[in-house]
Amino acid sequence: MIGVKRKGLEKALQFPCEKSGDQRLTPSAFFFGYSLFGFLRVRITHFFTGRLSSFLGNAESYDKKIYEFFLTLRFVIPVYLLYYRFNMPENETPILQVKELRKSYGDVSVLKGVGFDVEEGDLVSIIGPSGCGKSTLLRCLNALEIMDSGTISVAGVTLRRSEGEARVDPRFHNLAHELRQRVGMVFQQFNLFPNKSILENVMLAPLVVKEEPREVAEENALRQLEKVGLGGFAKRFPAQLSGGQQQRAAIARALAMNPKVMLYDEPTSALDPMLVDEVLAVMKALDAEGMTQIVVTHEIRFARDASDYIIYMEQGEIVELSDEDEIFTNPKDERTRRFLHRFL
Ligand SMILES: Nc1ncnc2c1ncn2[C@@H]1O[C@H](COP(=O)(O)OP(=O)(O)O)[C@@H](O)[C@H]1O
Numbered sequence: 001m002i003g004v005k006r007k008g009l010e011k012a013l014q015f016p017c018e019k020s021g022d023q024r025l026t027p028s029a030f031f032f033g034y035s036l037f038g039f040l041r042v043r044i045t046h047f048f049t050g051r052l053s054s055f056l057g058n059a060e061s062y063d064k065k066i067y068e069f070f071l072t073l074r075f076v077i078p079v080y081l082l083y084y085r086f087n088m089p090e091n092e093t094p095i096l097q098v099k100e101l102r103k104s105y106g107d108v109s110v111l112k113g114v115g116f117d118v119e120e121g122d123l124v125s126i127i128g129p130s131g132c133g134k135s136t137l138l139r140c141l142n143a144l145e146i147m148d149s150g151t152i153s154v155a156g157v158t159l160r161r162s163e164g165e166a167r168v169d170p171r172f173h174n175l176a177h178e179l180r181q182r183v184g185m186v187f188q189q190f191n192l193f194p195n196k197s198i199l200e201n202v203m204l205a206p207l208v209v210k211e212e213p214r215e216v217a218e219e220n221a222l223r224q225l226e227k228v229g230l231g232g233f234a235k236r237f238p239a240q241l242s243g244g245q246q247q248r249a250a251i252a253r254a255l256a257m258n259p260k261v262m263l264y265d266e267p268t269s270a271l272d273p274m275l276v277d278e279v280l281a282v283m284k285a286l287d288a289e290g291m292t293q294i295v296v297t298h299e300i301r302f303a304r305d306a307s308d309y310i311i312y313m314e315q316g317e318i319v320e321l322s323d324e325d326e327i328f329t330n331p332k333d334e335r336t337r338r339f340l341h342r343f344l
């Protein structure tokens, strides 16, 4: 079919290649050279032969120059496109995007249109007074709680609901399930199963949700426990561990699902002060590895040292979002100033 077409075209346009003895026409030549050339040739030849040939000399040879020019383009354009493709700026879509997120319980509006982006590898701290909606925000991000309206995107999965949408359709539930697989969550109260060893705790979700083979799940679980410094504690039960160790086991459990983003809801609030640092150290190590993390915390010093930026929330709204130390030294909003005053 194409052959026939090509023959027809060649004939119609009388490509100079035929004259120069090059009978074969490759597809790339056809698309990058001849099609353009053929089109222009008809026009340009008409123009030149009609008006300019007399003083430009042989129109045929001029034709050939134009043809050679397009022949060069045939190589230059793909090379340029390749160059452009590989020198494009990094994919800058944030790994997590939240837009106009709203959530109410009955008449109480808990999140009043929250929005922010998190770039891959960032550590973001969320601070704010008790009851301002921090936990609700994290629970919505993990689809443990279904937002009333707004958009949440995590690593390519987007949940969207519009205002007044009464029913949650099955598609939303499927997407929520997808999203949960990309998000690891760590709670204040560890929430480990007390009747299982920490190894079994860490293996459980990969076995059940991902249906990983037992050996694979176990190997991965041991690797995660190693990572949080509990390599030698795999067979212990939660009750045989300190709070700090239990929380680190909970982090390993979340990591075992290979999440794209980790969420922590006051991960150190239930710990003795002595044990706080070992948990924060794990989060810092994960940050160094490039894990994306969002931490609701009262550890202002940690937030200040370790975060890429800080979100200050009050009454269901983001009051201030800052990637500079400025939020501590010179907060823009009076409410932030009042809150941080107690810590500094
Ligand atoms: N399941 C729920 N039902 C009703 N009200 C809730 C529920 N969860 C949270 N709230 C209310 O939402 C507000 C924000 O709670 P929360 O997100 O836990 O705040 P924070 O974590 O910042 O302390 C609080 O006033 C709380 O009482």
Ligand SMILES: [Mg+2]
Binding pocket: 131, 134, 135, 136, 265
């Ligand atoms: Mg909370």
